[in-house]
Amino acid sequence: MGRVLTMVLSDLKQRVRDFSVLVFAVLVPLALMFVMNLVLSGVADEGLQPITVAVSVPDGDELAAVVPHVLGEASLGELRVTVRDADPEEVRGFVDDGTAGLGVVVPADFTAALTSGTGPEVEIIRGDDSGIAGSVVTAIVDGTLAQLTAGTRAAVAAQGLGVPPEQLGALAQAVATEAPQVTWTEGRTASEQLGMGESIVAGQSGMFLLFTVGFGVLALVTERGQGTLGRLLSMPMKPELIVLAKGIVSFVLGILATTVLLVAGATFFEDVDFGSPVAVAALVVLVVAATTSIMFVIAKVARTAEQAGIAQAIVAVSLGMSGGAFFPVANTGWVGQLLSVNPVKAFTNGLGITAGGGGVGDLGPTALTMAVFTVACLALARVLPERKDVL
């Protein structure tokens, strides 16, 4: 056990040092929670002025059309957004002469840039007195682009892994048609019992948990490339201890990050209360175990750290987004099938139960889903063939 502890502590030290855990596990999800909460709860003090947004989109570009579509649906609470179609060269004029408070120019190569992974440059022009409404709308556009980029990256990456094109289509479709309703369509969250704020906190925590646990187990893949895995295997200990240590690192990081996010969410946002701490803790343990077990599968199939990162992104984005935490997704096609047993969805459902006053005893089916998922993934990771003889 001393050797396992040595490996766990050394890994935690390295993960903390390279900052990416802190960023992906805590800072990014917290920032997104704030943006969404800002968008949703309106701005109490100043109030929001109605705003007109001039948007130029290339003809026939379905992905780009998501942007005006989102903005068209963005009138929520006090926010009133009017979308005005414009040609690219008109946008700046509309903003300058006050016809529009904000201008958005989606470039002609938008979809091409997304799918090639280079990242399109969407121009946002803010008028002098666009005020807080301008900030909110800018955040919405940024958020939408982030979702599209992540989703499309996932789709592109899937191509590299040999997923058939029609399945890619389904994933891209899911992103394009469902993502827009992401955050600002009240009352459509998957778990009826969660309020909007709670849903955001739970959904973000669940989605980023997949990134977080990746830092532990997927270090196996990095170490395989780095050469240190060979050296670890030459040490006087059973090889299984190495895998066990990585699993513990994932588990610890996952528990820490999720706890921080849930507590921060409950502290910073009004009306966020997940109920019985004991029951919530049980859910956190279960979902962290389930997501960690996914990583063992990825570690087994990925040849390089890049491949592992890609596979992880695909799983995180599809489970997170389609888990119902952000927006409802029809359970059709491969995405639907993949998600019928989804630990992130089970997690948010479970939090719905605890938020509604349920205790540990009420978590039966939810807990079972996550436990079965964990066992299935661990079994799969065991039977998958080894790569290059190293673990």
Place this chain on the structure above:
Amino acid sequence: MPTTVGTEAQNADARGGSATGSVEPVLVAEGLVRSFGSLRAVDGVSLRILPGETFGLLGPNGAGKTTVISMIAGLLQPDEGTVTVAGVPMGRSSVEAKGHIGLVPQDLAIYPELSARDNLQFFGKLQGMHGRPLRDRVAEVLDLVGLGDRAKEQSKKFSGGMKRRLNIGIGLLHQPDLLILDEPTVGVDPQSRNAILESVEALSGEGMAVLYTTHYMEEAERLCDRILILDSGQAQAEGTRDELIELTGDADRVHLSGSGDLAAAEGAVAGIPAVASVHRDPHALDLTVRGAPTAIALIVNAATGAGMKLSNVEIRRPDLESVFLHLTGKALRD
């Protein structure tokens, strides 16, 4: 844990009783075979290493050196054959056998985010060391590999040579009975290279057995008590340097460079009785010759007579390069 005491005792034994052949080898590998798909990367390799001995595994890139070492260190399960380290069978889960070896992988195997000291501490703990003995030994090894003044720096900031030295330091931290070094000087500047070779010499002076792989014959000649020549996964020959050179019939090497009709010249010199073998490159002929000083005039005449324009002629005493050429018909160098 391997203890130095044990090693020293064995060495005393080795010095006292070697004539009787009763010394227990540190390593016995018998009939190792390993395939990757249809490629037989290692095809029946056996070797023994005695305490205090430096044993060389010499062969070109792709010969199977790393695969042999991976099986010896218990990273890779052999398809056939067995490995015994200090009398204990080695396998992927052999905790005790692994405690007797120190592996220095060909590719750097250090944590870039950790300092030199933390890297050593980490692997030292996994070797079962702790507390004051570990701290003292880490300090000692840091000095040994010349990183004493950079101990607290993250290793990613080190130069290539420094990383290599740290890589080696980790392997000898726990004073293993057998230190395995896989091409430790590849891609290293001449100064660091020399420092590495000197430290290997020092180690074997202290009685540690060393298994050293390389494709540089000068390193094998300089460091190794015995050498196994490996090509295409098969052992071509094994022995001391002098024993190996005898295999060539103690022939000298003659190197003729130039232009013109090299094919005709090859035929002409091959007909000379003193010439044992000829190897033709685009701009040179490499010969092995018995008694080159007396035969050289004949050889030069034959080559020029056949239409070769000579630009340079060299005679070299036989070395491992000529052994390899003699055994495989190929040049060892890349």
